[in-house]
Structure formats: C-alpha cells, structure tokens
Amino acid sequence: MDLSRYLRVYPAQNPRNVILYSTKNAAIVELPRKIADKLPDVDLSEEDGKTLRQAGFLVKDAEKEKRQILTYIDELNSLNNSLSIKLVMNLDCNLACRYCFEGKRKGSHYMTKKTADDFIGFVKKTIRRRKDIKEILITYYGGEPLLSRELIISISERLKSFADDKGLRLNIFFTTNGTLLTKETVKRLKPLGLKEALVTLDGPSDIHNSFRPFKAGSGSFNVILRNIRDVQNGIAIALNGNFVRDNYRRFPALLDHLKDEGIDISRMPSVQFSPVVTESEDFGPGFHEGCASISEPWFPVASLWLREEILKRRGRQSRTEPGLCMMEYENNLLVNYDGGIYKCPGLIGRKDYVIGDIWRGTEDYLVSHNLDNWKNDECLGCVYLPLCFGGCRYMKLVRDGNMDGIDCKKSYFDATLEAFVNQDMKYGLVGG
Secondary structure, eight states, X not given: OEEOSSEEEEEOSSTTEXXXXXXXXXXXXXXXXXXXXXXXXXXXXHHHHHHHHHTTSEESOXXXXXXXXXXXXXXXXXHOOEEEEEEEOBSOOSBOOSSOSSGGGOSSOBOOHHHHHHHHHHHHHHHHHOTTOOEEEEEEESSOGGGGHHHHHHHHHHHHHHHHXXXXXXEEEEEEOSTTOOHHHHHHHGGGTEEEEEEEOOSSHHHHHHHSOBTTSOOOHHHHHHHHHHHTTTSEEEXXXXXOTTTGGGHHHHHHHHHHTTOOGGGSSOXXXXXXXXXXXXXXXXXXXXXXXXXXXXXXXXXXXHHHHHHHTTOOOOOSOOOOOGGGOTTEEEEOTTSEEESOGGGTTOGGGOOEETTTEEOOOTTXXXXXXXXXXXXXXXXXXXXXXXXXXXXXXXXXXXXXSOOOOHHHHHHHHHHHHHHHHHTTOOBO
C-alpha cells in the first residue's frame, strides 16, 4: 500500500496524536503519531487498515491514484442526473449597489415572452435528449429576477406541468436582493416547486445601506429584513453577504441582529460571506475596494475569522471538501435573458464566452473556458488539487484579462486548511 498523495497531516491537541485529512475525500481521522509516522509500512489491525483505505489515506498505488484523478470530473458528470439552469430574467435592478456584479452590462434588459416560450422548448428538448435526467433545477437570476415576477410564474407553471407529466422533480430557487420577496410571491410559487431563496445582506444596517441602497437613495436593509421574517416559515432562506477588507469584522453584528429579530440562522441551509470581486473598468462600476484573488494576504484571515463567527452562532457551513465550479458540470448552464447560454454568471455579456443559445444548443467550450488547465504536472502533484482543480477561471479573467493558465490557491490553503480542518472537527463537520 502507498500513502495517498492527497493527504495532509496536522498536529492534534493531544501531542501524541496527529490529524490526517484527505483533500480528495474530505475524510478526517486522528491517529497516534507513532503509527502515522510509520505509514504505510506499519502493522495495522484489519479494522484500522480497512478504515484508512476506505477514507482514502492508503491507496494501492499512488501513481495510479494520480492517473485516476484525471477522470474524477468525468465520473461526477456521469453520475449527475440533474439539469441545473440559472435563468437570467433581466439585467435590471431596483438597487444602486456601489459594486455591481453586472456593472455596465446592467440596464433595462428583460426576457421577452417569446424567449421564455423558446426556453421552455429548450428544456423539453434537452430532457428528451438526456434520458438520465431525473430533476430540473431552475434558479431565477438577475439583475433582480423578481422584477419579472409574472413571467417567472408563467415559466414555472409550464415547467411544473411538463415535469409532472414526465415524472420529474422540479425545484425552484431564487438569487435575489430580497426587496421583492413577499409572502404573496412565495404563496404563488411554492406549489410550483419553490424551495429556497438566496438573499444578500452586506453586514449590519449602516454598512448594508451604504453599499446596497435603493435607486432613490433610501436604505434597503429593513425592507429585506421584513421580507425574510415574513417568508422564512414558507421557504428556506440562505444568507449571502459581500465584504471588503475594511468592514468584514462588522458582519457578526448582522448575525446577532438577525437573532434579535427572530430570524434563526441555524435553520438556514447556508450562511456565506464572500469578498467583493474587483471588476475591470470595461464591465464594473469603478469599484476598487474588492479583491482580485483569494490569495491576497488579508483574505485568509477574514475567511477563517468569519467562518468561526458563523459556526459558533450555529450557522451552517459546508465541511471542507472538494467542490467544482459550475463550468465543470455538463448539465449546469446559465441562460441569459436574450437566450444566450453561458457557463458562469460572471461571463454574462462577454461575447467571447457565450457557448451557444436556446435555439442552436451549445458548442464545445473545452478550449475557450480552459477546462483542462489543471491537467499539468504541477497541479497533478499538488496535494490541494481536489480542493481547487485549477481555481476560479472568472477570477483569473478579472485579474489577468484571460483564462490562460491557472488561478492557483496553494498559498491560500497553506494559510487556512489546517484551521478549516480544526473547525470542522470542533463543530462536528467531519466526514470519512
């Protein structure tokens, strides 16, 4: 047997023990140091040997393991039986955020009824072609998608009818600023499959209102808070927030305020705070307080600190495990309001990265999106490969103007992974 190449060893609280963490399987185990130091050449009980093999710490052949990782994404795609689509209803918004993901692409651009009709046709055609699809996942996206509420209801009604007829599940999600997420909207959409809304609050009220005011200038915080309170018993509310270097330490005050307002974050499927990405002048609004890489020295500190603050308040965080960008999943698409198809929200409106449309279907994007950027000796030999797979191509594009090469996260994981693993153990987020 060989030791897995995707293995990190960290000190345990008990100085006689060490912690083994598999970056490939997200397994965590604590072992006596005298045993770990002799792995794989140590006599183990049958049970202990089986445990270490199943968790991925011991493998038959480390070189074979390296070759097998080349097919990891293909295997995940072969097991994926969901058609997942982010559907951009418009690029309009009722807020005037200081930073804006769409930036200069935003405007009075709305999906037409005809495009919506053709989108339904595209879904039906895709399902008929892919016999293995068992569920349809639609995430309404914008702009602010609920500015197109009636069209959303119409699309959902027709998709629900089609899904029921084919014996498929339809699950509906929203990515929304929350200002229009009313009880009436939830009442109309829940029977059609509405499960969850991802709502953004950028810290406590003073920070949020500074960063995300209404177009007229008034604050949006209290309106969003009221809507969350009103609908939280009808659907799941996931919380998102965007921070910059100078304000992230204020974000726990938001979590405490939510508790005071009767909003229990432990019931939320996720609580996630992320850095604002500094966009290029061509697309962004000229906001320069964000970051262009998670390897910027301040971000690992902020990331660890915020995760701890969320976890100790019983907010949900994913355990530290492999995760793929939507670009890697064949069945994950973004359909723009005009029918164009993309592989990432950050690429909306970038003509070089449209991969087709709902009328012609999709074209091959392996080269244009640099999907094999991690298939090189340096990445294949990196212990962090399963957590990274070449990094974020969008961040690479924003920072360097192209997707060539990789967005290496090695320095980030060097700075954070041990602490993440300890957090996972402390709060019971342990696999393997």
